[in-house]
Amino acid sequence: QAAAAAAAALEKDRLRHEEDQVAAAAAVAQMEARLREEEDRIGFAAAIALEEARQQEEEEARLKAEADRITAAAADTIEEAKAGAASAAKRKVEQEAAVAAAVAVAVADKRAAKDRAEAADAAAAAAAVALSVERKANIRMMQQSQ
Secondary structure, eight states, rough: OHHHHHHHHHHHHHHHHHHHHHHHHHHHHHHHHHHHHHHHHHHHHHHHHHHHHHHHHHHHHHHHHHHHHHHHHHHHHHHHHHHHHHHHHHHHHHHHHHHHHHHHHHHHHHHHHHHHHHHHHHHHHHHHHHHHHHHHHHHHHHHHOO
């Protein structure tokens, strides 16, 4: 019986040892499963973070392109406004010069007309004086002939 009891104790010990090994293997398998799940979660989170970063980069590039387009359009508008202002200023100067020239021509025409009128008046006065002198001369000659 002692041998049977010793064999039973050994068997019991061996079974306990196997149970411990199975429990340890189960614990290791469970730990490995948890690690795989954690790795999967980390991988998934990393993939999401990478996708979000890519989308953010795309959005930043789009916004930069839009800002560049707006800046270029603003520069074009400023240049057009400068050119328009210069053109308007040039037209205004040209108009003012044309008005000044028209006024100068009108003043010159008026002076010329006035000068012509004065010359005509002077010629008429000279003719009147000449007629008067001629009449007086004629009257004297008639008086002397009598």
